Amino acid sequence: METILVSACLLGDNVKYNGKNNYDERIEKLKELFDIVPICPEVFGGLPTPRIPSEIKGENVVNEKGKDVTYEFNKGAHKVINIVNFCHVRKALLMDRSPSCGVNKIYNGKFNGTLIDGMGYTAKLLKAKGVQLYTLDSIDELIESKGK
Numbered sequence: 001m002e003t004i005l006v007s008a009c010l011l012g013d014n015v016k017y018n019g020k021n022n023y024d025e026r027i028e029k030l031k032e033l034f035d036i037v038p039i040c041p042e043v044f045g046g047l048p049t050p051r052i053p054s055e056i057k058g059e060n061v062v063n064e065k066g067k068d069v070t071y072e073f074n075k076g077a078h079k080v081i082n083i084v085n086f087c088h089v090r091k092a093l094l095m096d097r098s099p100s101c102g103v104n105k106i107y108n109g110k111f112n113g114t115l116i117d118g119m120g121y122t123a124k125l126l127k128a129k130g131v132q133l134y135t136l137d138s139i140d141e142l143i144e145s146k147g148k
């Protein structure tokens with residue numbers, strides 16, 4: 001079976017900044033079709049759960065208290081890339097709007113709830129590595145891509 005990465009919060013793991021998850025029942029179909037490797041770049045980077053929310057600001061990532069957490073985000077992203085290399089991963093289903101996993105939208109770095117076009121820290125590296133990125137909005141395309 002093809003191996004894909006999935007944001008752990010979508011699988012129901014309580015790894016979100018607020019200690020909750022983003023479980024979506026459509027994931028159950030994916031489990032029948034793919035070998036799933038859960039990833040949470042922020043946890044991989046050593047950040048605690050729950051944690052202070054972060055947003056991308058220019059080239060850096062800062063949390064709501066103003067602390068620069070770029071090091072942790074970078075560390076987590078590179079751990080994900082190691083998995084991609086080791087497991088020959090070509091596809092990932094990621095949680096949009098996250099400063100790590102966002103594929104199409106992220107928050108604007110001002111902590112005012114405004115979304116802008118952009119990608120999360122890990123998502124950018126995955127894209128550069130040639131991994132095809134999907135979100136819940138395109139999960140049907142991912143299902144249809146099985147074996148392709």
Ligand code: SF4
Pocket residue numbers: 007008009010015016017039040041042043095098100101
């Ligand atoms: S870093 Fe990704 S997997 Fe972890 S909680 Fe945020 S969106 Fe979910």
